[in-house]
Amino acid sequence: QKEVEQDPGPLSVPEGAIVSLNCTYSNSAFQYFMWYRQYSRKGPELLMYTYSSGNKEDGRFTAQVDKSSKYISLFIRDSQPSDSATYLCAMSYPGGSYIPTFGRGTSLIVHP
Amino acid sequence: GAVVSQHPSWVICKSGTSVKIECRSLDFQATTMFWYRQFPKQSLMLMATSNEGSKATYEQGVEKDKFLINHASLTLSTLTVTSAHPEDSSFYICSARGGVGRGTEAFFGQGTRLTVV
Numbered sequence: 001q002k003e004v005e006q007d008p009g010p011l012s013v014p015e016g017a018i019v020s021l022n023c024t025y026s027n028s029a030f031q032y033f034m035w036y037r038q039y040s041r042k043g044p045e046l047l048m049y050t051y052s053s054g055n056k057e058d059g060r061f062t063a064q065v066d067k068s069s070k071y072i073s074l075f076i077r078d079s080q081p082s083d084s085a086t087y088l089c090a091m092s093y094p095g096g097s098y099i100p101t102f103g104r105g106t107s108l109i110v111h112p
Numbered sequence: 113g114a115v116v117s118q119h120p121s122w123v124i125c126k127s128g129t130s131v132k133i134e135c136r137s138l139d140f141q142a143t144t145m146f147w148y149r150q151f152p153k154q155s156l157m158l159m160a161t162s163n164e165g166s167k168a169t170y171e172q173g174v175e176k177d178k179f180l181i182n183h184a185s186l187t188l189s190t191l192t193v194t195s196a197h198p199e200d201s202s203f204y205i206c207s208a209r210g211g212v213g214r215g216t217e218a219f220f221g222q223g224t225r226l227t228v229v
Contacts, residue, residue, distance in 0.1 A: 043220035
């Protein structure tokens with residue numbers, strides 16, 4: 001079992017839909033949780049960064065962390081074709097020198 | 113977010129030559145830099161972690177003598193692919209993280225697409 005599991009997709013949705021992207025993990029030591037967006041042939045861009053459990057909202061994006069279930073989510077409201085990209089979750093903890101462990105990424109396609 | 117600049121964005125080189133990739137943190141001091149390799153439709157594969165002024169820590173299976181990493185300053189790390197071969201062709205991405213007060217999140221460069229012919 002990998003430390004971080006993420007469905008690679010692709011996930012195809014119509015423009016305007018609410019998108020839900022998820023990751024599960026096995027290491028209960030993880031404390032810091034990140035979501036990155038990666039366009040083709042580009043480096044990942046940090047979208048959301050959260051510490052411990054709870055919700056965090058930034059514009060159309062909401063990140064949720066449920067440490068009891070070892071489950072994190074990224075919601076995208078009013079999705080746009082420009083949101084089409086690969087979304088990678090990542091997580092880290094102090095004992096691991098804060099080195100992020102990545103999921104394999106979910107490919108999202110938002111069609112007009 | 114913080115800005116990390118990676119150069120070049122793409123490079124083609126002949127087999128047997130060496131290629132140097134630079135990674136700079138433009139608006140913060142990066143105490144730690146990471147180097148990744150990414151294959152098409154795959155996630156990031158961590159190659160090595162480097163702390164400023166220290167030798168890089170390589171992940172298992174990554175050849176130290178082939179992938180030379182230097183992190184001589186708080187804003188610059190370099191990856192040199194020595195005696196490159198076609199199987200080294202890949203997308204290489206650096207990531208930088210600041211120290212105390214900067215948080216633990218890491219910011220990525222734009223990536224370098226290396227093609228060895």
